[in-house]
Amino acid sequence: MNRVVITGAGVVSSIGAEGFWENLIAGTDGIRPISRFDAAGSQCRVAAEVSDFDARAYISSKGLSFLSRSTSFIVAAAKLALLNARLDLSDFEASEVGIFLGTAFGSNASMYSFDQECLRDGDRFVDPMAFPNTVTNSPAGHLSILLSTTGINITLSTGLASGLDAVEYAARMLRRGELRVALAGGYDELSGDTHDRLSRAGMLSTDGDSAPLDRDRNGFFLGEGAAVIALERLDDAVNRNAPIMAELAGFGTAFCLDQSQAASVESKAMTEAIRSARLDTSDISYISSSARGSIDGDKTESLAIEYVFKSRAAALPVAAIKSMTGECGGAAGAMQLIAAALSTRFNVVPPTTGFRAADSDSRLRGISDRKQFIDCRAALVNSFNGLNANSSFVVRRLR
Amino acid sequence: MSNRVVVTGIGLVSPVGIGILPFWRSLLSGRSGISEIASFEASDFKVRLGCEVKDFTTEANHSSGRSSQFAMAAARQALEDSGIDLDGLNPQRAGVILGGSANESPEEGCAELVFNVARRFNLAGPVCTIWAACAAGNMAVCQAFDAVREGRADWMLAGGVDSFSKRAFIGFSRLRLISPDLCRPFDLNRRGLILGEGSGMLLLESLESARRRGARVRAEIRGYGLSCDGHHFVAPHPEGRGAALAMNRALASAAINPDEIDYISAHGTGTPSNDKTETRAIKQVFGPRASKIPVSSIKALTGHCLGAAGALGAIACILGLESAAVPPTWNYQTPDPDCDLDCVPNEPREKRIRTALNNAYAFGGNNSCIVLSKFD
Numbered sequence: 165m166n167r168v169v170i171t172g173a174g175v176v177s178s179i180g181a182e183g184f185w186e187n188l189i190a191g192t193d194g195i196r197p198i199s200r201f202d203a204a205g206s207q208c209r210v211a212a213e214v215s216d217f218d219a220r221a222y223i224s225s226k227g228l229s230f231l232s233r234s235t236s237f238i239v240a241a242a243k244l245a246l247l248n249a250r251l252d253l254s255d256f257e258a259s260e261v262g263i264f265l266g267t268a269f270g271s272n273a274s275m276y277s278f279d280q281e282c283l284r285d286g287d288r289f290v291d292p293m294a295f296p297n298t299v300t301n302s303p304a305g306h307l308s309i310l311l312s313t314t315g316i317n318i319t320l321s322t323g324l325a326s327g328l329d330a331v332e333y334a335a336r337m338l339r340r341g342e343l344r345v346a347l348a349g350g351y352d353e354l355s356g357d358t359h360d361r362l363s364r365a366g367m368l369s370t371d372g373d374s375a376p377l378d379r380d381r382n383g384f385f386l387g388e389g390a391a392v393i394a395l396e397r398l399d400d401a402v403n404r405n406a407p408i409m410a411e412l413a414g415f416g417t418a419f420c421l422d423q424s425q426a427a428s429v430e431s432k433a434m435t436e437a438i439r440s441a442r443l444d445t446s447d448i449s450y451i452s453s454s455a456r457g458s459i460d461g462d463k464t465e466s467l468a469i470e471y472v473f474k475s476r477a478a479a480l481p482v483a484a485i486k487s488m489t490g491e492c493g494g495a496a497g498a499m500q501l502i503a504a505a506l507s508t509r510f511n512v513v514p515p516t517t518g519f520r521a522a523d524s525d526s527r528l529r530g531i532s533d534r535k536q537f538i539d540c541r542a543a544l545v546n547s548f549n550g551l552n553a554n555s556s557f558v559v560r561r562l563r
Numbered sequence: 564m565s566n567r568v569v570v571t572g573i574g575l576v577s578p579v580g581i582g583i584l585p586f587w588r589s590l591l592s593g594r595s596g597i598s599e600i601a602s603f604e605a606s607d608f609k610v611r612l613g614c615e616v617k618d619f620t621t622e623a624n625h626s627s628g629r630s631s632q633f634a635m636a637a638a639r640q641a642l643e644d645s646g647i648d649l650d651g652l653n654p655q656r657a658g659v660i661l662g663g664s665a666n667e668s669p670e671e672g673c674a675e676l677v678f679n680v681a682r683r684f685n686l687a688g689p690v691c692t693i694w695a696a697c698a699a700g701n702m703a704v705c706q707a708f709d710a711v712r713e714g715r716a717d718w719m720l721a722g723g724v725d726s727f728s729k730r731a732f733i734g735f736s737r738l739r740l741i742s743p744d745l746c747r748p749f750d751l752n753r754r755g756l757i758l759g760e761g762s763g764m765l766l767l768e769s770l771e772s773a774r775r776r777g778a779r780v781r782a783e784i785r786g787y788g789l790s791c792d793g794h795h796f797v798a799p800h801p802e803g804r805g806a807a808l809a810m811n812r813a814l815a816s817a818a819i820n821p822d823e824i825d826y827i828s829a830h831g832t833g834t835p836s837n838d839k840t841e842t843r844a845i846k847q848v849f850g851p852r853a854s855k856i857p858v859s860s861i862k863a864l865t866g867h868c869l870g871a872a873g874a875l876g877a878i879a880c881i882l883g884l885e886s887a888a889v890p891p892t893w894n895y896q897t898p899d900p901d902c903d904l905d906c907v908p909n910e911p912r913e914k915r916i917r918t919a920l921n922n923a924y925a926f927g928g929n930n931s932c933i934v935l936s937k938f939d
Contacts, residue, residue, distance in 0.1 A: 270673040272666065275665065276669050279730065287607055288608065292739075295734030296797055298665055300696075301664075301927045302926075304927060305929070306796060309794060309795065311793070314793045314808060317695075317789075318693065323672055326673075357670070417689075419681060419688065552674070552682075552690070553678070553690060
């Protein structure tokens, strides 16, 4: 079996691009009053928006005008990942480089704006270059054009599990020898309409004061951004003296058909990830939780962690970085994976900002609003929808 | 683990018929799905032709969008065709991969439709949406093929869906890709595509599972190839570089010789650039033998059904293998020296097909090719 390692990572988020990790560890959250659209009519008026982002730093301004916000995020994250991995794609055949992206909301924002343009300009006069952005695979397509890659190019969606599932698809293709380098991860951008819809459905926090896994949580905050990981086979990475961040050691996924079974399905995804990494629950040093402040969803994941880790659950460090990044949809799992890989490298676990106390019946005692210094040999990363798709990864420090 | 992967069920909703028989009869008899657009007010447009699905009966108790209805209907047909007993099913061992170009509505999440299909039929194995515009149906089959081959599922529903949308019609019109009258693949006077809609679904199963339950095997999927042009978002690479790479990879993955291919179901959209570059790609892969291989496009009749196109093409291949007939390229009048292939003009051809290729290409530069063989 070919082992697959992370050799680089790039993130665009509300807490920065280059500064992502430092901000995570410092407990700096990106949740601010919404500026990209008018949220005055919405119950929730804050989100984790990407600001201070200048796409021109990553894409020549000639090509920029027609690209969607999602595309500019993903291109920036991919270029940062390549730099971080010290990868020069011209050293590879274009056909040996693949792109695998996950998204939860896809081109929804571009579809809205295209529809608005049609209303404003008239159907027969709308800018033809606005249309390709409404096709969901447009960020992945544009990325392949900008990087001149001709290998497999995938855009997939499994809801909130999209980012991890895209990384797993990439890892499978690398193991099978279809590729030598994969850029994998996910993205999503904020849109006023999605924000309003989720707000009306009562899923977003209304008082601006809600933290994942906290007993007083009352909903989540939307975020946006992109996260891309450079993946290679271990032997290739070693041969080119690449910086190795961590190994993708194991993956598990489980689909939930019945909401009442969600905790046991989530525990199945975790168990499978640990088993496929050939590890035991006692080898897991830390859990990067997909909790985001949802009343039921967070509870389900806590229960699932208790099922899997039994008596060890109490002492296990658990953190939810969505407390700082917001719910970034397709980017979320990949952001968590990058943060967890960095935890295995620097032996520090990010805080869950705003967390005060767990549910009274929860046995998890390893959640903190402070960073935690631990010996982080292997981390478990969860990306759960509850109902529907649920995926987990184990990332491990390479010795 | 490396299971052989066979097709034991097919289902479809198309502009030229709902279900296998009406579809196949239309492809052989030249019945076109083209008409004035009815699903939205198109009177503003000079050209208002489309290939819409007609006489579609909505499933009872099913209020969701048109794409969802098409996909559910095609999935149900494929399941019935396969004879699989859903009641005796272990949900963990079956899944569904659905391809498309974009959500039907920006109000829904990108995986909502595939999740609904999974829950409707109680499928808890691999479940995923693949977004790859016009190659999506084929690419969904590729991902499902992997899941069965690698033993992650005993069987998988896989295919694609898209419904006629004003947004897509405006977009393709503004990009000047729509023909003012007919879709004429490979013809010198081709002037563009006609948009279509629908859903095609295949039931892929491990040979072992098919044998265990005594299923009828319709075809075997031997392998596939994927690539990306990395060139331009809406225009194909002028030399067909990515398309050729996908075909070469498909042949290598199926471990077969190019000489074994006796039919190619072309992407053949009828746009000036696609058909020319696809011809170049086929010639690169097959050399002097290229002009001896029947190559046809069903899009003259069905229109371009976007996310469903690749799956409908794969189904046409399977029906061709089964009935020893090549579905022709209709509307063909004037040969184009840039498309000098045997494109089976206007008349079905009797021919024993053992192994066929199915091509599907897309906006964003995605290229996909599947190898299907008769199973015996």
